[in-house]
Amino acid sequence: MTYARVLTALADPTRRRIFEELSERPQTVGELAGSQPVSRPAVSQHLKVLRGAGLVTSEPRGNRRLYLIKSDGLSELREYLDRFWTDALTAYSAHITQRIKDT
Amino acid sequence: MTYARVLTALADPTRRRIFEELSERPQTVGELAGSQPVSRPAVSQHLKVLRGAGLVTSEPRGNRRLYLIKSDGLSELREYLDRFWTDALTAYSAHITQRIKDT
DNA sequence: CCTTACCGTAAGCCATGACTTACGCACGGG
DNA sequence: CCCGTGCGTAAGTCATGGCTTACGGTAAGG
Structure with missing residues (x-):
């Protein structure tokens, strides 16, 4: 059920920027705030x-x-998405072939 | 850039339910509204x-x-998440081994 | 110590967005 | 040919959440 939290967390642009910045290198709150508007x-x-x-x-670094x-969180969301992957592919391809058959 | 739209789309619980329901079988608007609050x-x-x-x-079905x-949309989001996958794994495992080394 | 830096939380403000009712339009059936 | 059904959009309301300033608490440094 935590995939919902992951989705809402990454849905916000600011939070996404923070996450992307942390993916390049670990940072403190002050550093992050410095590069964010x-x-x-x-x-x-x-x-x-x-x-x-x-x-x-997080991890304490002195002060x-x-x-x-x-x-x-990433794996949680990935699992959730994988549940639809095959369904989406088959449903959509079936729809396409149907439309081709109609022409 | 459309992964942002996918994230905001799936972040809403109602929209997620609609998407999940459509993943089981294609439905009309009325059918979806009937099973949604x-x-x-x-x-x-x-x-x-x-x-x-x-x-x-969508596809017209008579009336x-x-x-x-x-x-x-799913593949778009998947690509975006894959960008962080290796980074997250290496960063986190490095963090774990660091904490083990500290004990 | 006492001060300074760094961080988390509280309280309040404001915009975004999710929902409703009302309306207009297209398609099919009688 | 009209009436009913199904759907999309508009307009308006209300709650959620993202942001700010203000405050408190902890850890290093002089």
Whole structure:
């Protein structure tokens, strides 16, 4: 059921940018806020959602906190999508061949 | 760039239910509205979003209109997720081994 | 220590979007 | 040929959520 959290987490553009930036290298909240057009608390809130979706983890780094991406959320979403993969292919190809037959 | 549309489309629970239901069998708007806790116009609006994301297609069936799922949106999202797959795995495993080494 | 930096949370504001009812249009059946 | 059915769109309402400023708490550094 957590694929729903992953979808809502990645649906927001800002959160997606944060996740993409973390995919290149682990970063602290301050670093992320510096490269994002939103305030630092906003980044914290987004990181909370990303963490709840299993997309990132954090680790204390002295006074700061280092965030890095995690594969759990991605695999969760991937599994969900795979449920439709065969259905979508067969349904759509059947539809195409049907339309070809009509001409 | 259309993976963004796919994410926002599947992020909504009602839209997800509609998509899941269409994955089992093609249906008309009225049929979908009958099995959903929202009104028929709401279903139409959701179908518009799903169509814009490349997740469904429609086909006239006399007086009605038959909707069925399409693989384009799914493959689009899948490609986007694959960009992070290796990064997430390596970053996270590196993080794990680091924590093991610390103990 | 005491101050400074870094972060998370709370409270409040505002825009986006999901839903409803009302309307207009096309197709088929009687 | 008209009436009913099925669908899409418009307009309006209301809640959700993303953003801000303000506050509190913890950890290093002088």
